[in-house]
Amino acid sequence: MADLTTVLEATGALAGVGGLGYAKVRAPRVYWSLVGLPITWGRFTVTYGATMDVCGLTVRPSGLRAFVVRNVARREVQPAPPKVRRVRGTSTGLRVLLRLPAGLEPTDVAAASERLRHAWGVHSVNVVETKPGFVELRMTGYDVLKRVRMPRRLRAGSMVVPVALRDDGTAFVRDYRKVPHALTLGANQSGKSMYQRNLITGLAKLSVGLVGIDCKRGVEQSAYAPRLSALATTPEMASELLDVLVAEMESRFDLLSAHGVSDLWDLPEKVRPVPLVVLVDEVAELFLTAAKKDEERRDRMVMQMVRLGQMARAIGIYLEICGQRFGSELGKGATMLRAQLTGRVIHRVNDKQTAEMGLGDVAPEAVFAVTTIAPDRPGVAVAGDSSGGWSRIRTPETSPAEAAAVCREHAHLTPELPALAPFRPAAPAEPMTDDAPSLIKPRPITD
Numbered sequence: 001m002a003d004l005t006t007v008l009e010a011t012g013a014l015a016g017v018g019g020l021g022y023a024k025v026r027a028p029r030v031y032w033s034l035v036g037l038p039i040t041w042g043r044f045t046v047t048y049g050a051t052m053d054v055c056g057l058t059v060r061p062s063g064l065r066a067f068v069v070r071n072v073a074r075r076e077v078q079p080a081p082p083k084v085r086r087v088r089g090t091s092t093g094l095r096v097l098l099r100l101p102a103g104l105e106p107t108d109v110a111a112a113s114e115r116l117r118h119a120w121g122v123h124s125v126n127v128v129e130t131k132p133g134f135v136e137l138r139m140t141g142y143d144v145l146k147r148v149r150m151p152r153r154l155r156a157g158s159m160v161v162p163v164a165l166r167d168d169g170t171a172f173v174r175d176y177r178k179v180p181h182a183l184t185l186g187a188n189q190s191g192k193s194m195y196q197r198n199l200i201t202g203l204a205k206l207s208v209g210l211v212g213i214d215c216k217r218g219v220e221q222s223a224y225a226p227r228l229s230a231l232a233t234t235p236e237m238a239s240e241l242l243d244v245l246v247a248e249m250e251s252r253f254d255l256l257s258a259h260g261v262s263d264l265w266d267l268p269e270k271v272r273p274v275p276l277v278v279l280v281d282e283v284a285e286l287f288l289t290a291a292k293k294d295e296e297r298r299d300r301m302v303m304q305m306v307r308l309g310q311m312a313r314a315i316g317i318y319l320e321i322c323g324q325r326f327g328s329e330l331g332k333g334a335t336m337l338r339a340q341l342t343g344r345v346i347h348r349v350n351d352k353q354t355a356e357m358g359l360g361d362v363a364p365e366a367v368f369a370v371t372t373i374a375p376d377r378p379g380v381a382v383a384g385d386s387s388g389g390w391s392r393i394r395t396p397e398t399s400p401a402e403a404a405a406v407c408r409e410h411a412h413l414t415p416e417l418p419a420l421a422p423f424r425p426a427a428p429a430e431p432m433t434d435d436a437p438s439l440i441k442p443r444p445i446t447d
């Protein structure tokens with residue numbers, strides 16, 4: 001009987017270990033919540049002081065403080081680590097809020113993040129300054145970018161779109177009012193289209209007008225036709241569409257000045273024009289010219305895009321440009337346009353020069369991170385903006401059919417914009433399936 005009990009206990013224990021092993025691989029969130037989080041929390045609590053000490057993150061209090069608080073001379077007080085203000089477990093990691101003492105700054109803690117990661121046995125440690133004097137250590141217990149699951153609670157806003165997951169487990173959002181124009185770069189098969197698809201899926205649900213420029217004959221964007229207010233599929237159409245957008249920008253500025261305001265969002269709601277997001281797929285198709293005669297049109301298009309980039313934020317027209325490279329080889333004005341696109345999402349690229357094109361001017365420390373993106377991780381990218389901050393992100397998998405279905409479902413949100421009506425694409429006749437992408441023809445332009 002005793003033997004049977006032992007066998008049953010051993011079998012139960014083995015099943016438990018097997019179950020945990022399975023959960024670790026197949027359900028890392030569950031494993032983290034049940035096993036990783038309690039262990040890490042305990043390890044953090046026990047070793048915090050010693051770890052901060054060996055990482056050089058302790059400071060000796062000032063003489064005055066030593067005297068007032070402890071009533072002893074400064075040399076008698078041991079260096080102390082930052083005060084822990086809050087510890088919070090999440091489904092992907094552990095968050096610790098620290099109050100930095102005088103003499104320590106956020107960059108000191110960020111510089112030690114690799115050492116902290118090893119000390120506490122977590123996948124990554126990101127350091128975020130939450131307000132002056134406070135930093136949050138965002139630890140992730142496992143590689144959250146391996147299989148992307150977006151957080152349940154997402155930041156919402158009239159022009160905020162969650163697009164991907166950051167490696168600290170938070171959502172990466174495109175906030176058009178904060179970063180109006182953006183550039184997405186990446187080599188073939190790096191995940192640019194997936195990124196655009198996630199973006200469109202989010203944008204389609206908002207009260208915005210979407211304008212597509214896809215000079216690969218619309219292979220990517222034609223599927224979104226029901227939700228597009230305009231679509232250009234050739235450089236000639238794109239040139240005419242950009243002229244119309246610039247004219248729209250000028251008339252919106254007249255509206256602003258008539259109401260004595262300088263920003264679209266300051267207009268009374270009933271007269272406020274709908275914001276527009278202009279999505280340009282494979283920008284090189286617009287810029288490259290086969291013949292001398294095309295150069296004039298190309299230069300005009302670049303100029304119109306630069307004008308939109310410089311001024312259109314105030315009147316709610318936002319640029320979202322995507323390509324494989326974006327440097328001076330694209331011609332006159334290309335780098336001037338790139339400077340306006342301060343949001344950057346750089347996927348795997350073929351050479352360091354392209355990574356520098358993408359991030360060298362806004363977040364130079366992130367250039368190296370781009371060069372380390374593995375080819376077997378499509379969809380992983382480095383996102384940076386002009387604040388100098390950057391993070392690794394990865395989009396969830398969204399199929400073309402899913403994106404097309406969202407566009408169909410929200411077709412009723414497509415605004416009627418008379419100026420863009422000639423460019424309004426006809427919707428595909430059949431709903432698109434994943435196996436059979438359907439192409440639609442844009443309506444011919446009529447005068």
Ligand SMILES: Nc1ncnc2c1ncn2[C@@H]1O[C@H](COP(=O)(O)OP(=O)(O)OP(=O)(O)O)[C@@H](O)[C@H]1O
Pocket residue numbers: 186187188189190191192193194195378379380394395396397
């Ligand atoms: N976030 C992701 N997670 C998993 N797989 C992804 C992700 N992003 C992209 N992929 C896969 O990688 C492959 C290439 O993706 P995608 O078509 O988006 O790349 P691309 O950069 O647009 O390529 P191209 O320039 O050749 O059109 C696809 O098979 C896609 O399913």
